[in-house]
Amino acid sequence: MPDTIDIQLKKGVLGLCVLALLARRDSYAYEIASRLSDAIGMGEGTIYPLMRRMQTDGLVETYLVESSSGPSRKYYRLTAGGRRALDGQTTEWRAFARAVEALIAGEAEDVVTAGAPAETPALADHSAEADTTDHADRGEDQ
Template sequence: MRRGALPYCVLALLRDEQRYGVEIVRLLGEVDGMVTSEGTIYPLLSRLRRQGLVETTWRESTAGPPRRYYQLTAAGHQALDAFAGEWERFSGAVEHFIGEGDPKR
């Protein structure tokens, strides 16, 4: 389940600002259950780029080599909005069965 939601968590992190890969890994790691590695994120970012959901720019860094920054494209915003609607519907349905809708509770 985490693997299916992870791309959309990354898109959500890019919704309001550009970020670079290590920053994305760090921000995900700050949330319990979302710890991931660069070995997971960089292939995911490449896939999102090939799908046209993110685009990249290079920027000089004061702390080392230039960094590749990722930002959402219009298609990325649309994909995130569509997922958010589906997630709300899906999570509500799951909550129905494991939460209040459970007749044994």
């Protein structure tokens, strides 16, 4: 992913990414961090606090697996609450991504007006007044 993407944007979707990875298979934090680093360029320093928070929130749970090459590894897996959170966040993300893509593609009118109530006469009247005021302020004829 390009380095120009703001770090806050990446952090905003990090939880969703972790939930998606864990939905595929249980994993330990370093492996999750490596996969996220490869996919979206996030460093491992952001993963450990997130994993603790997700555990506190009941989205993931842990278990230990003995390792022949060192200490036991703490694996993370989704809880039922984590699966529900993944489903909800995935739906929200897809709608958000479609809206952003439409804005970027210049289809903003379609996104903004879809499902929006028709313009009220009061708003239309104020728009006309603003146009008149703008012209008058600049000393222009209408």
